[in-house]
Amino acid sequence: MTFSRDFIEDPNRSQRTGLDEAIFCQAKTAPQIARIAAQIAENGRRALFTRLTREQYSELPEEIRSLLDYDELSQTGLIGTAAEKLRTDLVAVVSGGTSDASVVGEAVKTLEYYGVEAGVFQDIGVAGLWRLTDSLESLKKFPVIIAVAGMDAALPTVLGGLVSSIVIAVPTSVGYGVSKGGSAALNSLLSSCVPGIVVVNIDNGFGAACAAVRILNKFRRSQLTVY
Amino acid sequence: MTFSRDFIEDPNRSQRTGLDEAIFCQAKTAPQIARIAAQIAENGRRALFTRLTREQYSELPEEIRSLLDYDELSQTGLIGTAAEKLRTDLVAVVSGGTSDASVVGEAVKTLEYYGVEAGVFQDIGVAGLWRLTDSLESLKKFPVIIAVAGMDAALPTVLGGLVSSIVIAVPTSVGYGVSKGGSAALNSLLSSCVPGIVVVNIDNGFGAACAAVRILNKFRRSQLTVY
Amino acid sequence: MTFSRDFIEDPNRSQRTGLDEAIFCQAKTAPQIARIAAQIAENGRRALFTRLTREQYSELPEEIRSLLDYDELSQTGLIGTAAEKLRTDLVAVVSGGTSDASVVGEAVKTLEYYGVEAGVFQDIGVAGLWRLTDSLESLKKFPVIIAVAGMDAALPTVLGGLVSSIVIAVPTSVGYGVSKGGSAALNSLLSSCVPGIVVVNIDNGFGAACAAVRILNKFRRSQLTVY
Amino acid sequence: MTFSRDFIEDPNRSQRTGLDEAIFCQAKTAPQIARIAAQIAENGRRALFTRLTREQYSELPEEIRSLLDYDELSQTGLIGTAAEKLRTDLVAVVSGGTSDASVVGEAVKTLEYYGVEAGVFQDIGVAGLWRLTDSLESLKKFPVIIAVAGMDAALPTVLGGLVSSIVIAVPTSVGYGVSKGGSAALNSLLSSCVPGIVVVNIDNGFGAACAAVRILNKFRRSQLTVY
Amino acid sequence: MTFSRDFIEDPNRSQRTGLDEAIFCQAKTAPQIARIAAQIAENGRRALFTRLTREQYSELPEEIRSLLDYDELSQTGLIGTAAEKLRTDLVAVVSGGTSDASVVGEAVKTLEYYGVEAGVFQDIGVAGLWRLTDSLESLKKFPVIIAVAGMDAALPTVLGGLVSSIVIAVPTSVGYGVSKGGSAALNSLLSSCVPGIVVVNIDNGFGAACAAVRILNKFRRSQLTVY
Amino acid sequence: MTFSRDFIEDPNRSQRTGLDEAIFCQAKTAPQIARIAAQIAENGRRALFTRLTREQYSELPEEIRSLLDYDELSQTGLIGTAAEKLRTDLVAVVSGGTSDASVVGEAVKTLEYYGVEAGVFQDIGVAGLWRLTDSLESLKKFPVIIAVAGMDAALPTVLGGLVSSIVIAVPTSVGYGVSKGGSAALNSLLSSCVPGIVVVNIDNGFGAACAAVRILNKFRRSQLTVY
């Protein structure tokens, strides 16, 4: 079964929201992904493909694979030109442990797509608190911090009590038993005793990066000297 | 049973995080609240009391009640002087329906505490989409929008697809059946198909306002012309 | 272990309910499916097989496979003759995104089985609201709309507030984190702030189509010459 | 705290969707309900108020109470004129047991608002199957059946296998232990082995009635002279 | 890592409880299963192995496999001699649909182990109520009925309202969406509006059969003329 | 709102199932209960009313209250004559602790209704294992044991491993934290490592007693010498 049209581009989304349309690949067949990629390339547009697994990527036709700049760890692919020069010192991405690296990667790649080079601080979970406090002065320089953490997800809370930066917390699905799937981390973050921490879906490095871009865009665009 | 000390003030929290300590009153007894309020007043500090129910308030001693500027709808109380002049056009608070008013109120009162007068747009849920689109041009002027919505919580998603503002979504516990308690709204928001929407705990108008203040503070403080 | 009889046909179901018996293949072994298919074919009846995976299909004996008109995307198979001429303009099937295509497919194939050609509108999720509003005039012509949506499942709600059609909503299991498995979508739909939207089980395109057929049958049968 | 405006009427909703705006009273304060009722009465419009508890009703000012035709069992109130002559033989409302009467009542009152007099069949749960089979011939005459059932919610399934009518199932929150709150009933209904049964939120008699009205309206409007 | 002893036989369990020890194979490695089987065979005892998957079975050493009378559908294996002559007319095993066959099989094989030949009535789910009523007179002859049903699990409830037999209900994990895993079926059964239905764990055909054996044993052993 | 008829008696239920119709009072209004009680009394029948709270009972008209033999602890009421002479030594009701007394009471009262005097063994939870082992010889004499237990619900499991009696387990809702509501107890019982234990809904002493009556009836009625 095929449908006459299975994808409608939203070309002015960027104009409306400051964010381009991205292609979420989960539950899409390789032919569907290929048709979408071909259409975007044909129109000369850029797009980020997320949740593109190694299996899906390898089933794509060679000519589509050659269009995509694919990264396996973050399961992202880029069609179109990369941002030429990356702005730094705006967004940090921190994580509790190495097991969170794929989510960190998705955030970093999404930020790159929007021309932002993230400062990355991995494996600074609170089990060894000094790892966080040692990084604190560096971290304070970033107006926006994406904090990736699984299991008890204590890192974003502790961090949020020490800095005035905007903290966007990303729970991860790492763990077993009650940690499995990430709901313990998610609920811990939503329950944070530190006010002003905001949260996105489990493993949603992409969404956290988009939120960061919304923040950066808004202040750039509106030329605000806020007050 | 009483303890020698049941509250330790955190006076330099504002310096660290840009946000003052607030007093969360749920599960506190009236005597505990009274002791905390007295201590803050004695030290000449300001503080916001949240989740202060009508019952708790009425059990406080008269001298404490007279210190508190109490608002029943939002269940907030203020000790200390209010912000003198409120900055406008920075944060909008929108809601799907009148039943969300207490959460809207908590956000508005928290913003007031930090010197921000919110633009309030109530009852613009997507069941009557024109109510949202009619407000759209006004809403676009606000760099930060706190979107309060219960049940299906479709409002923040639809809004987020139409504006480039930062959208901080607050699910509410309004509803019955599967809506009861707000987890349907929460999960709907975390699952939003519009990228870059961030979420706080159910009914957490206070937290959403604090996140808005973090954003406003950071850009003011760092004197950033972002790029 | 085999049982003397593992399937009892319900030949007068159509007479009772207006809907034929369909064969739900999940958790059935290939030999069980083959025996059922052979029996139906022998009796010269038609039947729709649902949830028939590629793996199950490939394990069927060749003579059974040749009886079945199998569609992989929708995981459906048909035994017996297809409806000759399809009635149109009665049921639309809309979806939020391409990832919902298999569920759309199951609904479309089921409708075909009952002689109804669905109007298909894919990828009109509310993240790009214009895609929905552009289709609105076309959609209003359909008395019944099956609305397939995962994650926040905002599409059926927004649609339901804009049309007077009957909206049968199908949540899908697409997504990760809290969206995984579809309960966020399901609960969002059950909580819809637009009245009169009805819901079926997650991914149940078959059930939604059957509900549409119940509606069409009832009015046709009662001499209301719907078509 | 009061807001300048806490309710925006949606007067053309009926034109768009065939259903008037209704006022959901849960989590609204008495003053909010009173302001809304006064505004509707002033504009000379009709409206149904749902989930209006005895407590809320008794806190309304006398002049508002006199405007409302209030029914305690169904927790509904009507502002404006009732439908003059009710159409019959279109919708039946059946229930498993007397404990479901308030949900039955909400459906019946909503249908009345739209000019439909429901046939009511209470206490015909499947524990005494003959009570259902005895009513079967009568039930078959109704093109739409709203089936209200709690606990195991087997009634709508058994009914749906015996009639060709459209079955809109309403799970109820009656019961204790795993039945408490109604999720067992809801999930049982969504899992129904009888195809084409559609479901609304737990205890949502209002929504089921609105879905019935959508069906009746659509066929009437499209010149299919349903009645 | 191996432990000096990883299994302690409970040889007098039968004497205490009337039921032999059975070997639950889930999460056991093939070497562990082999050691247990060898020990039982060596002691000249009988034992039923449950949840023994095709994969586990095929990894067992040939000499162990030859000891086991293995049945793939029910995932059971028998060590020792089968019961010579089976008693009939005591226990019926009924199921809603063919997809429940493996659970039916586990119950049947367990009963066989205890010398009881079950009457099997498959695919008599309530979607076609006549299939149940047609079997009713036969079913009434069995003092104990094991009723296996997934999804809405309405069969045991309807059956329980029609017979005076003891009904032991077994929910199954068949289904998708809210049916997945069987908790909808389980909760539906625990909520049954028909009194006196008892329930075992999801897919636990073994446990249901053991309960039946407890009932049969008790009345045989105590030579009770109940009253 | 009142309905012409809100209760349909099922007078031949006893003949079909061996169990009379009982009146479940939760979510029924006092007038509904009164009408049902009056009708039963008028017809000269007996009936057990369950979940009849002190509040409901006290709202009944005096003439109805005088008809009902009401017991507050078990929340049961009896209309009609009690069983004259009770048979003993058939069913024991055991409980883990005094907090389970209301559930024990419901089982005991239901058994009394059917002419069975239960042996009651309260507060023999496994925290003091000797309390169970001291009662063991007495308990073994009962062919059916209803085991009531909350929290970890270990009692029915330990008991089931020591006796050959039929064990019907009733989880209770006693406890706090994860024990609250009884699902921990329920799931523990469904997971019992002792085979052949059957389970009813949380707090369902009534259902457990009915299951016991089904067992006793079946063997009495069929004059079975089982084998």
Add this chain to the structure above:
Amino acid sequence: MTFSRDFIEDPNRSQRTGLDEAIFCQAKTAPQIARIAAQIAENGRRALFTRLTREQYSELPEEIRSLLDYDELSQTGLIGTAAEKLRTDLVAVVSGGTSDASVVGEAVKTLEYYGVEAGVFQDIGVAGLWRLTDSLESLKKFPVIIAVAGMDAALPTVLGGLVSSIVIAVPTSVGYGVSKGGSAALNSLLSSCVPGIVVVNIDNGFGAACAAVRILNKFRRSQLTVY
């Protein structure tokens, strides 16, 4: 309904386990509690009553109330003589915030019952990390630390990474939205990235204290110089 005996004392529990029997009052009626208290007093024994609410206490007969040393905050009552001289420096009880005081109280009172005076450190949650680090040297002196925390429950984790003491974590039910009831705190603690933290049920200050007593008892009793 009353039972001949509703409480069986377990007088040698202390000898077996080192812990006396305690009376859990939830779901017990005032008469039941009174009977138990009278029996204990008559036997000249000591006992701790837990979860004894103000309401239950006030319904007790005066002569029983005079026997009980009741503390409202911790909902505990003591029958018998208090420990004469309390040992110190063994157990600390720390909490995240004042809202956790009742749980802290239950732990403190239970320890007192066993002759241990706890060091209490309230309101040292990680939102103001300095409050924890300022107390660190004092805390390190205690071999056992009971850490009480609700919401995100980050305190026990951070503490556990800084001290070598045994950390027994008690999640609390304080909070709203996803924090409500304490499962977020519980799961966060079970997921702690700091190894060797043990957990008890939500709000179970009593259980945590008992675990501490087990630890202290064992080492005292066995005269271990551990190695």
Add this chain to the structure above:
Amino acid sequence: MTFSRDFIEDPNRSQRTGLDEAIFCQAKTAPQIARIAAQIAENGRRALFTRLTREQYSELPEEIRSLLDYDELSQTGLIGTAAEKLRTDLVAVVSGGTSDASVVGEAVKTLEYYGVEAGVFQDIGVAGLWRLTDSLESLKKFPVIIAVAGMDAALPTVLGGLVSSIVIAVPTSVGYGVSKGGSAALNSLLSSCVPGIVVVNIDNGFGAACAAVRILNKFRRSQLTVY
């Protein structure tokens, strides 16, 4: 995508907490694990790797595999020298059944890492209570008992009522239906009616062993004659 640094050693963790840093391998790629192992070996340190699956292990480069003393059953690997002489009679590890062996193994291997040889008592679940009571005198000699149990997890409760030892309970994920994943076991343990039992995450043999080491360390280090 690779990051400049994906692991920060915490070398003084042992000094702070008495426990070395361990490497949790779930969700880590083979290259990440290899880099961490190489770094630890280079620094001449010891480390325990947990949750290291056979698949991950086999993907490691040969030179890393040769560094690791790998045990498949427990999924642990050791880098560095093993403890020379193991202390005995301090910690017992007991389990309900053979299916729990991998969790038992993880606890045993972790204890070995810290120089403690556990006494192992497998398959002593309460279904055959004599297996526990037979081992009781031996078990009482151990000051700390790690009790591993799945499904109903009754073993730690029964054991805890019979010994004065410290009982650290580990729920396991063994089972199907409601037992699947281990939450039934976990909640049963948290609800234990025996006071003073502490719990760790599902399948967390590692954490239980670490808790035991905290206890042993604390008493050794502080040279406490407790009182």
